[in-house]
Amino acid sequence: MAVMTETAAAAPMAPTPKRRSPYPGWFFLPAAIIYGVLFLLPTFASLYFSLTRWTLFNSTFIGLDNFAQFLREPFLVKGLINTVLYAVITSGLKVVLGLMLAVLLTSQIAARGYLRSVVFFPVLVSTVGVGITFTILMHPTQGMINEALAMIGIKGPGWLVNPSLALFSVALVDVWKGVGLATVIYIAGIVAIPKDYYEAARIDGSTKFQSFLYVTLPLCRPATVTVILLSFIGGLRTFDLIWAMTRGGPGFASDTIASVIYKQYQAGFMASAPPATWCCSS
Amino acid sequence: MAGLELKSLRKSYGNVEVIKGVDLSIEHGEFVVFVGPSGCGKSTLLRMIAGLEDITGGEFYIAGKLCNDVEPRDRGIAMVFQSYALYPHMTVYDNVGFGLKLAKTPKGVRDKKIRDAARILQMEHLLVRKPSQLSGGQRQRVAIGRAIVRQPEVFLFDEPLSNLDAALRVDTRMEIAKLHADLGATMVYVTHDQVEAMTLADKIVVLSAGEVQQVGAPIELYQRPANLFVAGFIGSPKMNFAEVVVDAVGPGTVTVRSKDLPLATIPADTTGVAVGDAMTLGVRPHAIISGGQGSLVGVVALVERLGNETNVSLTLPSGVSWLVVLDGDHSLSAGQTLALTFAPDAAILFDAQGRALHPLLPS
């Protein structure tokens, strides 16, 4: 029969305490009520509605028929595709650029403090404000970006008015705003790598690039996973920026699931919102 | 008066039983030490007394009152933790007085009690500091002060000296002994260090795997250990053991032989002993002397000359290693053959179950 060690005995597994535990269950109560009622309940309700056809009086379980019907509407499908595309582009760019910036900002260049602040500040600013600002900067004729490009002889595209470019333009702004967070997470990861590894690599004859490839990159994997997860999930749920810049337009070119849901809500179609939400979360 | 009674106390975590029926009586004012190797359950037993662990079975009384389900604060106890457990965000003054503040003691009374405790422990100059500004020894004193100020019936100590360095350990040990003499309170002390147990205790409780091996005064445990475990645990350096076979049984003596020893006749309790029984012979390193007819012959493996005594690691013919501590300085070298002897009544015989067969005491 196994005997518990002293340390294990000091951190007890409380079976059913006869006396009141110093860690009372009612501490969960306020948070549980708010979270349960205002988040869990609607989420489960949404799942239920996704799987049923309902009128005011009864509901029948029809399984995935709602999803099938949802996927038959072309503009809804486009929203789904856009959402995934957006998430992939933004998280991809944030990972790559974030890592590059982090490597730059942890190297021996000057003005690192200034650079880190400047890169990170957009993360804290209002998304609507950023959206409006860049909408103006991206104005096809009067916007600063195209005027600057015109100065060096390039005719700038219609960033937000060209249907094939609109989603991509918004994604770029998203990356502008969010790369600072990715950078900061990567910096934390890089700084945590012990110097010994780099010294060992140098003795083994590694170049700077090889050190990056074989030491930095693998040891940054937790940070990479975090950045990918955060930006991908954030990208799937994106709404603020799209709404502020294009409202899903032109047409439906830059619609994402979140903007689709909002438009449906505005128009009063309740049935497609729940399946859309569940597509978004999967 | 605050005596403690433990009756068939049991403790299980799920299906694992860690305390297997402990019976113990602690008198008021006694200094009792729970001692044993890691994992034996001594800390668990202490925490059950404190009320930090639930009692799965059996009964626990403080001053005759059943206390199984009584909250710690109502048991009249105070505890000193191995890690001191001082509140980092409070000054020493507030740390010591925290319990009093919770009990809504009036400020004037509280202040007097805190300063009294500080005076006893000579830490008045530390009252305004925070724990992070104190050394290990000072923190331990504050922890003790926090216990004193509540004027408990029973003091509980959970390995309080483990985190101190060797010199500080000796000093603090003496302070605790002095505290006991001054306050006369009941103290229950847990340690894995048998030197602390031997020096501080009125009564030692040796535990192994959740069971009490022996309870008694330090000298009693040293001279008449109840079994192999206690014999090997108490006393430093550890007792030497050899496998022997009973050759003959006499009145009050048993003659044994083994590959390493010629026939030796040891005074022992002969009840139930038969010729041919397998037994264990135990002899303490200090009990072996050089010279004589040399009943013990071995090859020196290692010599440690400490000046006043010499530690010799001896390899016996069967390959077993015995440690011998010889008085005075002997310059021996490895590989040398040494002949040693020991007095028969300094040896103890243990039966096949590990029980000691001490010669019966005259009634």
Added chain:
Amino acid sequence: MSLLRNYWLSAVAIVVSAVVFLVPFSFIILMAFKDKTQAQLLDFSWPQGMHLWTNIVEVVTTRNWMLLTAFINSTILTVASVTLVVIFSAMVGFVLQRRKTRFNGLIEFLILAGLMLPPAVVPTIWLLQGLGLFGKLHGLVLVEVAYSLPFSILLYRAFIATIPRDLDEAAIIDGARPFDVFFRIILPLLWPVTVTNIVVQSVAIFNDFTNPLYYLPGNANATVQLTLYNFQSQFSTSYNLLFTNIALITIPPLIVFLFFNRQIVAGMTAGAVKG
């Protein structure tokens, strides 16, 4: 040789970062200084005349001081939500970390679900309408609290793991009840994490656009983000006013950034690693 390369790299980095990151902000500020006509040029020209004060006054007094109301609402929303989140999540994080029961796995799953799943908006609206909380500021407060709890709970749970259990036990022996243990011992020791949490949550809730959009329709209850959004039509030709608005709502995050930069970064990396 590498020193020269470093200086060159630094120079390039500083210039590129200025262009990419500082130009948009400079644009905002420049526009805020211009008058209406010049602002319509939408270019990077230097403002002729300092119109900042008049712009501010006009923006703030528009539609019956709507921006001021919005600032007040946003402040109330942020302060109330953050206060509740901090206290409730610390309580949960504390018991979750200290007390191991068979429900812990389920609770953690539910919390993680809160981090991953987007909120089901439409059912929530029905619920709020049913409870009479729809379109009300305190309804939105509760919703923000619900959405912010998961991150906060995980943050606290991780940090409480670094507080030794001995302290709880010493307090219990000293006579502390659960309430005392939490408020007198644990919460004070959580102060660094609490500061970080307050800062991170405040920025997030202050900048939140989606939730007020869904749950607070109607101008009287608008937050600053909604107001900015709505003013796009109001100021459709007065770009100077629009950008003054943007500048004004960038000030609170800027102040937070200047004073709490270290805490924000620590909080976001800590939360990210745990998440």
